[in-house]
Amino acid sequence: MLNWRSQRVRAWIYQIALIGMLIVLVGWLLHNTLGNMRMRGIQSGFDFLLDPAGFDIGESMFTFNSTQTYGQAFLVGLMNTLRVSLIAIVICTLWGTVLGIGRLSGNALARGLCYAYTEFFRNIPLLLQLLMWYVVLVELMPDTETPLHFRDWVFLSKEGLALPWLMSDGLTLTPEFLALTWGLALYTSAFVAEVIRSGIQSVPFGQVEAALSIGLSPWQRLRLVVLPQALRLIVPPLTNQYLNAIKNSSLAVAIGYPDLVSISNTSLNQTGRAVECIAIVMAVYLTLSLLTASGMNYFNRRAALKER
Amino acid sequence: MHHHASNLLPARQPPSHNIGVVLWAKHNLWGTPASAITSVLLVLLLLWSIPSLLEWSVFHAVFLADADQCQAARDIGACWGVVAEKYRSILFGRYPFDAQWRPLLATLALTLLLVMSCRPTSWNRYLAVAWICVWLLFFALMGGGKWFGVPTGLVYIPTDQWGGLPLTMMLATLSITLAFPLAILVALGRRSSMPAMRSICIVYVELVRGVPLISVLFMASFMLPLLLPTGTSPDVLIRVLVGITLFSAAYTAEIVRGGLQAIPRGQIEAAYTLGLSYWQTQRQVVLPQALAHVVPSLMNNFIAIFKDTSLVTIVSLYELSGALGLAISGDPNWRPFKIEAYLFITLIYFCICFAMSRYSLWVERQVSHR
Numbered sequence: 001m002l003n004w005r006s007q008r009v010r011a012w013i014y015q016i017a018l019i020g021m022l023i024v025l026v027g028w029l030l031h032n033t034l035g036n037m038r039m040r041g042i043q044s045g046f047d048f049l050l051d052p053a054g055f056d057i058g059e060s061m062f063t064f065n066s067t068q069t070y071g072q073a074f075l076v077g078l079m080n081t082l083r084v085s086l087i088a089i090v091i092c093t094l095w096g097t098v099l100g101i102g103r104l105s106g107n108a109l110a111r112g113l114c115y116a117y118t119e120f121f122r123n124i125p126l127l128l129q130l131l132m133w134y135v136v137l138v139e140l141m142p143d144t145e146t147p148l149h150f151r152d153w154v155f156l157s158k159e160g161l162a163l164p165w166l167m168s169d170g171l172t173l174t175p176e177f178l179a180l181t182w183g184l185a186l187y188t189s190a191f192v193a194e195v196i197r198s199g200i201q202s203v204p205f206g207q208v209e210a211a212l213s214i215g216l217s218p219w220q221r222l223r224l225v226v227l228p229q230a231l232r233l234i235v236p237p238l239t240n241q242y243l244n245a246i247k248n249s250s251l252a253v254a255i256g257y258p259d260l261v262s263i264s265n266t267s268l269n270q271t272g273r274a275v276e277c278i279a280i281v282m283a284v285y286l287t288l289s290l291l292t293a294s295g296m297n298y299f300n301r302r303a304a305l306k307e308r
Numbered sequence: 309m310h311h312h313a314s315n316l317l318p319a320r321q322p323p324s325h326n327i328g329v330v331l332w333a334k335h336n337l338w339g340t341p342a343s344a345i346t347s348v349l350l351v352l353l354l355l356w357s358i359p360s361l362l363e364w365s366v367f368h369a370v371f372l373a374d375a376d377q378c379q380a381a382r383d384i385g386a387c388w389g390v391v392a393e394k395y396r397s398i399l400f401g402r403y404p405f406d407a408q409w410r411p412l413l414a415t416l417a418l419t420l421l422l423v424m425s426c427r428p429t430s431w432n433r434y435l436a437v438a439w440i441c442v443w444l445l446f447f448a449l450m451g452g453g454k455w456f457g458v459p460t461g462l463v464y465i466p467t468d469q470w471g472g473l474p475l476t477m478m479l480a481t482l483s484i485t486l487a488f489p490l491a492i493l494v495a496l497g498r499r500s501s502m503p504a505m506r507s508i509c510i511v512y513v514e515l516v517r518g519v520p521l522i523s524v525l526f527m528a529s530f531m532l533p534l535l536l537p538t539g540t541s542p543d544v545l546i547r548v549l550v551g552i553t554l555f556s557a558a559y560t561a562e563i564v565r566g567g568l569q570a571i572p573r574g575q576i577e578a579a580y581t582l583g584l585s586y587w588q589t590q591r592q593v594v595l596p597q598a599l600a601h602v603v604p605s606l607m608n609n610f611i612a613i614f615k616d617t618s619l620v621t622i623v624s625l626y627e628l629s630g631a632l633g634l635a636i637s638g639d640p641n642w643r644p645f646k647i648e649a650y651l652f653i654t655l656i657y658f659c660i661c662f663a664m665s666r667y668s669l670w671v672e673r674q675v676s677h678r
Contacts, residue, residue, distance in 0.1 A: 015504035022508065029535045036534045107343040108336035109350045123661035124654050125615040128629055132650045140647065247520035254622055261522055274530040281526075282519045289518040 048271050057258045077263030085246040091185035096192025103197045121190035130183040134255040137175035176257035188245045199234035231303040239296035375641040387645040391652045397635035401471015401626040411474040414449040467545040471626035479617040483552040491560035516558035524555045529623040556613045563605045567598035600675045607668030611661050628653045
C-alpha cells in the first residue's frame with residue numbers, strides 16, 4: 001500500500017515530478033530551437049570545422065593562414081588561451097607570494113604598500129585594467145622607429161616587446177598578448193596574495209614560537225614549520241584562483257587577442273552556428289577546469305595532513 | 309598596619325625613546341638590518357615615483373575642457389579636461405542628452421535606498437515596500453512611455469539607449485537580488501537527501517562554474533532567442549540579466565552551501581524534535597546561522613558580481629567602460645586622452661567596491677557580536 005504521508009513516498013513523487021518537469025523543459029527548448037533554426041535556415045552540425053576558415057589570425061604558435069580549417073583555427077585559439085593562462089599563472093603565483101608574505105612583514109612600509117596594491121587591484125574590474133594596459137601599450141608607447149630600449153636587449157614600442165637575442169630569429173610579443181598576460185597576472189596576484197596571507201596567518205603562533213625555541217633560523221622556520229602547514233589551507237583556494245585566471249583569459253576578446261573565445265566568436269559570425277561554437281567553447285573550458293582541478297587535487301592530497 | 313593611599317608613588321614616565329612614534333618606528337621600520345634595508349629601498353622607490361606622479365597628475369595637468377591646452381600639455385601632464393568635457397556621456401551612455409535628469413534621478417533613488425538598506429536597524433517590511441517602489445520608479449524614469457498601461461508622461465526611451473552608471477548599478481543590484489534566493493534553493497537542493505534533486509543541482513553548479521562569464525553572456529545574447537518560441541525575443545537587457553543571474557547564482561550557492569555545512573546536525577534534529585517542518589527548520593534555524601557564517605565570502609562574491617557587470621560591454625550594452633568607448637573613440641580631439649577617462653571610471657569602481665568591502669568588515673563584526 002502506498003502511504004502518502006510517508007517521507008520516502010513523497011521524496012519519490014517530488015523527484016519524479018522534478019525530472020518530468022526537466023524533461024518537458026528541455027524538450028520544449030529543443031523543439032523551439034529546431035523550429036527556429038528551420039525558420040531562419042540555419043544549418044547545424046559540426047561539419048563546418050573541416051571547412052576553410054577564411055580569416056587570418058594575428059598570432060599563433062604554429063603557422064596558420066585563411067585556407068586552413070575552422071578546426072585548426074579553434075586549435076590555434078586553444079593554444080593561445082593556454083599560453084596566456086600558463087604564463088599568467090606562473091607570474092601571479094610568484095608575485096602573489098611575495099605580496100602575501102609582504103603583508104605580514106615586520107616592516108610597516110612594506111606591509112602598507114602590499115596592502116595598497118592588493119586593495120587597488122582587487123577592487124577594479126579586470127576588463128577595465130586590461131583596456132587600460134592595452135591603451136598604454138598601443139597609444140602611449142613610442143613609435144616603432146624610436147622604441148624605448150635597454151641596451152640592445154629589450155625594445156618596447158607600439159608594436160610590442162622585442163627581444164632580438166632570444167631564440168634563433170628573436171622573440172616579438174604583441175601588445176595584445178602583453179596587455180592580457182600582464183593585466184591578468186597583476187589582477188590575479190592580488191587575490192593570490194590574500195590566499196597566501198590567510199594561509200600563513202592560520203598557522204598557530206605557538207608553532208612559530210616552538211620553531212624559535214628550538215633555534216631554527218627565519219628561513220628554516222618558514223620552510224620547515226610554517227609553509228608545510230599553511231599549504232594545506234592555501235592549495236584549495238589557490239586552485240580556485242588558477243581556474244579563475246584560465247576563465248578570465250577569455251576577456252581577450254575585448255582587446256582583440258585571438259584566444260579561444262574570440263576565434264569562436266569570429267567563426268560564429270561567419271557561419272551562424274551559434275549553438276556549436278558556444279558548445280565548443282564551454283566544453284573546452286569545462287575540460288580545462290576539470291583537468292586543473294584534478295591536478296591540484298593530486299597536489300592537495302600530497303600536501304594534506306598525514307594522519308595515522 | 310595602616311595604609312595611606314597618598315603614600316603611593318606616582319607612576320614614572322617611560323623613557324622617552326620607548327614611547328609613541330619613535331618606538332613604533334623602531335619596531336616597524338628599522339627593527340632588524342633586513343627591515344632597515346627594505347625601508348631604505350622602499351623610501352627611495354617612493355621618492356622616485358611620487359614626485360613624477362604628482363607632476364603628471366596635478367602640477368602639469370589640465371583641468372579645463374580645452375583640447376588645445378591638453379594637446380600642449382601632452383606627455384608632461386594629465387588631461388582631466390576629458391572628464392570635464394565627456395562626463396555626461398561616460399556616466400549616462402547614449403541616453404538622450406536632454407533627458408539625462410531621468411537616469412540621474414533614478415540612480416540617486418537607487419543609491420539612497422542601497423545606503424539606507426546597509427543599516428541592520430532598517431531591515432523590516434517597510435524596506436521591502438520601499439524597494440518595490442524604487443524599482444518601479446527606476447524603470448518608469450528610465451523607460452518612460454506607458455508603464456503597464458499607465459502613462460508616465462515621459463518620452464519612451466528604448467533599453468538599447470540606456471547606458472553608463474545607471475545600467476551598471478541596475479544590472480548589479482538586480483542580479484544580486486535575483487540570484488540570492490535562487491542560490492539558497494540550489495544550495496539546499498545540493499544538500500538534499502533526494503538523489504535526483506542533488507544531481508541536478510550539482511550539475512548546474514559545476515557546469516556554470518566551469519565556464520567563463522563571457523560564454524554565458526554570448527549564450528544569453530545569441531542562443532536564448534533560438535531557445536524560446538519563434539517570434540518571442542526578449543529585450544537584450546533581460547537576456548543579459550538572466551545570464552548574469554544564473555551565472556552568479558551558481559557561485560553564491562557554493563558559498564551558501566559552505567555555511568550550511570558549518571551548522572551542526574544537532575540543530576536540525578532539535579528543530580525537527582520541536583515539530584518544525586523542513587521549510588520552517590531551514591528558514592528559522594539553519595539559514596540565519598549559516599548565512600551569518602559566510603557574510604565575508606558573500607560580500608566578496610557581491611563585489612565580484614558588481615565588477616563582472618562590466619563584461620556586458622562585450623555583448624554591446626554600454627555600461628561605464630562601453631559608454632566611455634562610445635564617447636571618446638570617435639572623437640579625434642579627445643581620443644589621445646582615453647587613459648585619463650579610464651582612470652575616472654576606475655575611481656568610480658574603486659570607491660564602490662572599496663566601500664562594499666569595508667561594509668563587509670563592519671557587518672562581520674555586527675554578526676559576530678550577537
